[in-house]
Amino acid sequence: MAGMTGDVPQQGIPEAGAGGYAEQIDKTEQARQTEHEDPPRPTYPALSRRDVERLFEPQVLARARRYAHAGRVRDLANIAEGLWHARVEGSVPYSVDVRILHSRVVSAGCSCPDGQRRTYCKHVGAVLLTMEEAARIEQRTTAFPQEASHELWWYWHNSGHRPDVRLGEDEWRAVRMLLERLYGLPDLAAYMRMNRDGRHSWQESVSLSKEQKKRYKHRARRRLMSVADVERLEDLPHGWLTVLEAAYEHLHDVEGLRLLYAMYILGARDDADARYVPRLRALAGGHWADDVALIEHWATYRHGACMSRDDNPAFERLLREEHLVDAAKCYCMLHSGEERRLRLLDMLVEGESEDSIDRLLEFLRQPDSAVYLGDAEQSAWLVGAWLDRISEVLGSARATDLAAWIADMFPNREFLQARLRAYVKETRDAAHEEAHDE
Ligand SMILES: [Zn+2]
Known part of the structure; x- marks a missing residue:
């Protein structure tokens, strides 16, 4: 079994014989691991998307x-030769195993109900997509990011009327200067104000006024206008900021790019933006802790009011991956949305007394709580989701107790009663099975 030991990652980095990925790991990533003594990270097989x-x-x-973009894949680990295991946060956490040989998926399994019927359920998909992206990031980290430059190239290409845009370094500098001034960077105050007001189209807020046009250097303005077509800026994922990102990429401006990725994380409303968390981590290297602190600073406490009230998948991914418990509590206080509390329940109760946990769950004991309003079926589903989550985080005794209370509150609700009965039965069966196993 000599091959077995050779291929299993040791301290997170496989030997060169396992496919040569070790060489492709970014140096900053390695430096980060030694500096902060983070848990070893797996090196991923090069799956084809x-x-x-x-x-x-x-x-x-x-x-x-x-699921993959929202960072719901947790604890991804290479547990034996060619065998990968992960946990995926669904309505409850599911266990996923994937067997990969020679960069090909050989088999997979998931503990979800759908996984009993088909091999390739969404949880298996989320794991494979996460691995595929992680492998791509590992392979790419030696090169400076070029995503925004590619986006911009497509944008020019498809707009058809700017085939000859070729900016030199000086011109990219001019574009950077102008856009940084328009956004008031490196101070994030103006950006966060716009973020809070829920303004989605940045170009509207930074489109040039007459005085600004006069104030800024003529050449810089001309260059900026040759890069982006104001009418069609919406086609770029972050409008003007994508243009600024491209300028940072062209100029290899690491600090600028780090600040911009932090802005994307703070302003994210879209699952796709959650990918900036691993990107920023790779780019920041030894400065990662500073960048996390900067984001926390703008997202919580005094500045927390600047956060949009919408769910932020990128920030949630950061909360999870960096285990920012205080920031998670603050984030949940900013918004009364239940799903947010449901998702982050494990972090909300961490370090809390029994009393405050009771207070946190008190709303489930109130008949006029939002959980019980609206569509009966949906309400029953949501109550079930809460009970499953409470059972998982705080133990089934507390959940069963709540289930009994809720059943007493609404004796005539059919769906709810059925859901509660099913919950109690599942719990009893699971307990029975456990006892049986022992
Ligand atoms: Zn599944």
């Missing part, structure tokens, strides 16, 4: 992608 996508039905794939 097309091969992965082919395994799934389109709808399943779309859901898998959302």
Whole structure:
């Protein structure tokens, strides 16, 4: 079994014989691992995205992608030769195993109900997509990011009327200067104000007024206008900021890019923006802790009011991956949305007394609580989700207790009663099985 020991990652980095990935790990990533003594990170097999996508039905794939972008794949680990294990946060956490040989998916399994019917459920998809992206990031980290430059190139290409845009370094500097001034960077105050007001189209807020046009250097303005077509800026994922990002990329401006990624994380409303968390981590290297602190600073406490009230998938991913318990509590206080509390319940109760946990869950004992309003079926589903989550985080005794209370509160609600009965039965069966196993 000599091959076995040779291929299992030791301290997170496989030997060169395992496929040569070790050479591709970014130096800053290695430095970060030694400096902060983070847990070892796995090095991923080079899956082909097309091969992965082919395994799934389109709808399943779309859901898998959302899960992957939202960072719901946790504890991804290479547990034996060719065997990967992860936990995926669904309505409850599911256990996923994937067997990969020679960069090909050989088999997979998931503990979710859908996984009993088909091999390739959305959780398996989320794991494979996460691995595929992680492998790509590992391979790319030696090169400076070029994403925004590619986006901009497509944008020019498809707009058809600017085929000759070729900016030199001086011109990119001019573009950077102008956009940084318009956004008031490196201070984030103006950006966060816009973020709070829920303004989605940045170009509207930074489109040039007459005085600004006069104030800024003529050449810089001309260059900026040659880069972006104001009418079609919406086509770029972050409008003007994508243009600024491209300028940073062209100028290899690490600090500028780090600040911009932090802005994307703070302002994210879209699952896709959650990918800036691993990107920033890779780019920041030894400065990662500073960048996390900067984001926390603007997202919580005094500045927390600047956060948009919408759910922020990128910030939630950061909360999870860096285990920022205080920031998670603050984030949940900013918004009364239940799903947010449901998702982050494990962090909300961490270090809290029994009394404050009771207070946190008190709303489930109130008949006029939002959980019980609206559509009966949906309400029953939500109550079930809460009970599952409470059971998982705080133990089944507390959840069963609550289930009994809720059943007494609404004796005539059919869906709810059925859901509660099913919950109690599941719990009893699980307890029985456990006792049986022992
Ligand atoms: Zn599944």
